[in-house]
Amino acid sequence: MGAHPLVVPVRTSEHRSDGGLRRVLRGGVVNMAGAAVGAALNLALIVAITRAFSQETAGLLFSATSVFLIMAAVSNLGAPDGLVYFIARMRVFGRAGGAPALLRMAMGPVVVMSLVVALLLFVFARPLADALGPEDAAAYLRLLAVFLPFAVLTDSALAATRAHHDMVTTALVDKVGRPSAQLALVGLIVLSGSAGLLALAWAGPYLPAAVLAWFWLGRIVHRAAPEQAVPETTDASEREEEPAGRVTPAAFWSFSLPRALGGVAQMGVQRGGVVMVALLSGVSGAAVFTAATRIMVVGQFGTQAVLNAAQPRFAELLASRDHTGVRSLYQAGTSWQVCLTWPLYLSALVFAPEVMRLFGAEYGTGATVLVIVCAGQLAASVLGMGDLVLTMTGRTGLNLLNNLLSLLVNVGGCVLLVPSHGAPGAAVALVSAVLVRKTLPLWQLRTVVALHPVSRPVSVAVGGSLVWFGALPLLAEACLGGGLPTLVLAVGVGVFGHLASVWWLRDHLELHLRR
Template identity: 40%
Template structure:
């Protein structure tokens, strides 16, 4: 299989797999995603609120330069953690979901071992390298705060291994069919622990303790995630052909490794580039401003994490109808969850950035630019997930690398001249390019698209019931806290009423039934 996409056809099995009788995807489709997405959405709400609170604490408790060092180094940490994962986050979900759908539980341990050994060894190498190279990294990231940055790098480096353990454990639980560990560990426990530990460390040790408190949260989540994964794994059979499963695993995963790094770089590297090209203070403003749009992505992540294994199961048995239905339903739900937030942020961008303090008002333009780009991303749905779960990881790799290349190129050209606005333009251009490329590929190769009555209805509802009243209040009352409150109230009432009237057309009846079914279990 090496050297080609697994998924040249929807099911690309080895010869002896032909004797296996595939287990049907159990009809869980959109209902299964609704249940998993509902659990993740609850966790995503907590994550967004707590993550936002953490940003406010850091922005207000630390001088802007030190806040910039915090945001730049923790963003860099997340990029390096992604490098360390070697793409196994998606590989584990893909293969564990696949062997469950095909009735081969004995392969679970083999795939997990194939992922864990290289990841942990590679992470250890990276940890040592960053401790040794901390002074050089500090100068590279922030030449106006090199010593503080180097210290932060030394503090963060030992926690890379712990973060890798957490990611392996939680990814395995998703592949084994449960979303609860993802919601509890990564969406709730980690951000809550980060907020608490950063606050305590900052009070006890001053600004220098903030980074250490943030990283220490991974110790808690790695322990919980590992216990949870071991409990689920104890119920599965022991491995079969270890060597063959390892080759199969990495032939799928190696393109994803590069793509995962590129994806995380698109989300976080611009903060590092702003620090390097414009200074620590603009990096603090940019990181704070982008916190709002990241909060909107939490809703997308909630549905995406639940949908990944469902897409893999349906594609494993070549059920294109189920994949298409799931794609359209999940896209409508993404639009419903994210568009009102993005519209509110764009309409009252100056007010929302003032939450971090008066020195952060230059981030308003960043909020508007990224809100518009992410609305388009939501409208196209989980197009990259569909492409990846069909096995076409090389296609998604090329798309992601093109997007990253455009983003870095625009950042290097625009940040020195336009500062954080240039960084926002670079990120927005990358988001739009990646999604449009993936949509063209999914449409041509799989004959799938995200547009149906639910998606169109959700988009129109967002524009009419949320966007129009928010814009009217903004024009009539201005951009201040009172106007923002009035706009949210009016738009919220109209939007909820619209969802109630159009609930069947939007698929909300199915979503509610799935949630009730989950509660009864």
């Protein structure tokens, strides 16, 4: 093996046999429980805002918070992904004791950057508000700027906890606690009738979330037993790491900064459509577009639950060059995503008019947007987690390129389609951008680890979802007609049948919580 053998302290029974599927699945179950509650709370939050306030007020809040989230993605400098990547590798190579030093090295620049961006957002709130239109926009943006550093700190702390395979903190703090507080505060705002405080109600919970996340991370790092021995390696990327488990700033930021730009572009795709519609079609159109795309955001809670659990495991598998485990986890994870998201997207697609009326009668025009978005998300779910695998190989430059191309497609599509088609045009641009970002990594990874979603687990997941949430609702609509009662009946029966099918076919779906 040469003078410097590669030492990887892994347990064969778990790490080699199935890619650690059970461990990822257990974490995914925790995340999914939190995601289910978080999705319901976020949907309730949007419904409360759209029903209690005018389209202009709702559109203003949605546009301002979209700017906030894009600025937060700028401020974090890619540190969340960098922390997951390097802490996971430290654990594989017996260097877990280096995590505290890594956190200190990473968070200094992140804190400074978040403060600078928050200050800039506060100072330039008026020019940005003039572009959005309504007079209250500047006050919204300034309130949001105050809490931007806390949002960035929350994201970094939660990423570090997930790197240690702790999924409970993310579920409790980010999926349940923060949206619960937002909903409660918005409820108080509704009772008081003071729409000017909506931004405070939305952003304020980031402060306690940051405190709780860092407190819990401190407990996790304190409990982690540092490894005494630091094995040598001839791996090129590992040579960039210093002794005693430390990662050099050059190694960390060469990974994280391209991921930061990619994350900004990705957030621009997810939230940029709201801002583009507000700029090109008015804040009322932005409110309709936001409401119609909430189903996509709700579905992303399920997707993110799987991604958060799988991310550190992908980093470990790739560090130990277990490509068979990577393929197994990719295909199993894709099937889990389909099981979680296709029921939602198919139901919303079939019953689009009924779903949009939940936000209020004036939002019925968003049914076309909802159909377009759901159709695109069905395809995106099947393509799986290729972009995450690409990032965990360390190829953040390619990930950045993919996200920039995706953003270009989204912005170009909005410029071409929104003036003439409004929100539906923005939906087409959004779907096109997402599919570009999902497709490119599978082609780029072909020489490293060949990934394709065509597999038995994915086929079983797709087939079951189509039966219970495609064929059954269409049959119910044909026999009973449309309307909310048909929607409730079809979804209720579909959920029961889907859960029974998933349990019956659990072996085919790689759903093994234990041996």
